[in-house]
Ligand SMILES: *[C@@H]1O[C@H](CO)[C@@H](O)[C@H](O)[C@H]1NC(C)=O
Ligand SMILES: *[C@@H]1O[C@H](CO)[C@@H](O)[C@H](O)[C@H]1NC(C)=O
Ligand SMILES: *[C@@H]1O[C@H](CO)[C@@H](O)[C@H](O)[C@H]1NC(C)=O
Ligand SMILES: *[C@@H]1O[C@H](CO)[C@@H](O)[C@H](O)[C@H]1NC(C)=O
């Protein structure tokens with residue numbers, strides 16, 4: 286970490302504290318995990334943790350209660366969430382979760398129990414009906430080769446049933462964790478009548494790049510309209526087949542109907558949408574410099590403890606147990622004696638010129654200072 290002036294050092298201490306606490310808490314939890322996991326290498330552990338059958342692992346049953354105490358109990362009763370409430374009504378977000386029958390009980394239910402509650406509406410998109418979540422049974426086959434078909438059907442369903450009830454439409458996986466309040470704060474200055482979408486920007490394959498599927502992406506109402514009305518019916522604008530990389534294909538449709546791939550770095554140039562788990566983004570040594578992520582993300586130069594915005598929006602590869610940990614750290618745990626001061630809400634964007642100008646108007650990081658990576662050596 287580079288040395289910064291005093292105030293940025295202090296502001297950085299908060300996420301650092303979060304990181305350390307998370308580490309200790311994970312270490313604590315790991316005592317309860319089966320030996321096989323504890324003794325494995327870290328990457329093996331991460332893999333196993335992400336594939337744990339949460340429901341049928343007895344070591345978790347005693348540890349995890351699905352319900353946290355109400356936020357109006359004694360600890361939180363004086364919290365002031367009036368701005369979050371205001372944004373809940375002004376920036377209405379429909380979230381839809383890509384899931385499948387095998388994951389309803391393993392993963393999707395834990396999204397419902399945690400961050401899903403913060404969305405204005407949450408829909409679980411699957412291929413079979415399940416009354417517990419409930420899910421929407423889309424007319425698609427399951428499997429990786431059908432993810433694109435499922436994405437199209439999901440957005441069609443959302444368009445047909447909910448277009449006018451919400452402003453923004455977020456797609457996430459059943460192992461993505463979204464801090465919905467930060468999503469609303471980020472979207473607040475934008476009009477949902479602007480054709481734009483946001484996510485973790487990968488600058489490849491398509492002229493304007495596309496948004497990573499795993500980090501989740503969010504379409505404005507206008508973007509959704511153009512996608513369904515103009516792009517999908519036209520085979521020159523959108524891939525008609527079921528297969529294909531869901532996120533790249535969506536990116537092509539968006540570009541073909543002039544929906545902008547928006548920037549989402551914060552005012553210090555840090556990312557908000559993350560296509561991997563926090564442990565991967567926070568520990569630069571954990572992943573190889575040759576890893577695909579570094580080749581795809583051209584404008585995000587930050588790794589390690591300095592990686593992530595304090596107003597981060599999403600992380601991918603979050604296991605069920607981590608979802609409850611996130612929920613606890615974000616919405617419940619309080620470092621005693623610190624009262625947070627929210628950044629003031631930015632001005633709404635009135636005259637849209639171009640993305641870059643909006644970005645600068647918001648007082649955000651000057652992206653022209655970040656050089657594009659040289660991709661010529663990358664296949
Ligand atoms: C806390 O809020 C919940 C729902 O918002 C309500 O059912 C409950 O009665 C409240 N508890 C107290 C102590 O006010
Ligand atoms: C809560 O916060 C809002 C916005 O900062 C402020 O206007 C309001 O007075 C606060 N309410 C209380 C009870 O402190
Ligand atoms: C499909 O898109 C192409 C290219 O923009 C356009 O020329 C054509 O008229 C469109 N077809 C329909 C049926 O809208
Ligand atoms: C952004 O950076 C570029 C290149 O360094 C500079 O020319 C431009 O004036 C900067 N814009 C703002 C608003 O600071």
Ligand SMILES: *[C@@H]1O[C@H](CO)[C@@H](O)[C@H](O)[C@H]1NC(C)=O
Nearest residue numbers: 656657658659660661662663
């Ligand atoms: C990109 O890298 C290649 C191979 O190393 C080099 O030949 C080329 O000049 C570089 N281009 C730029 C714009 O730096």
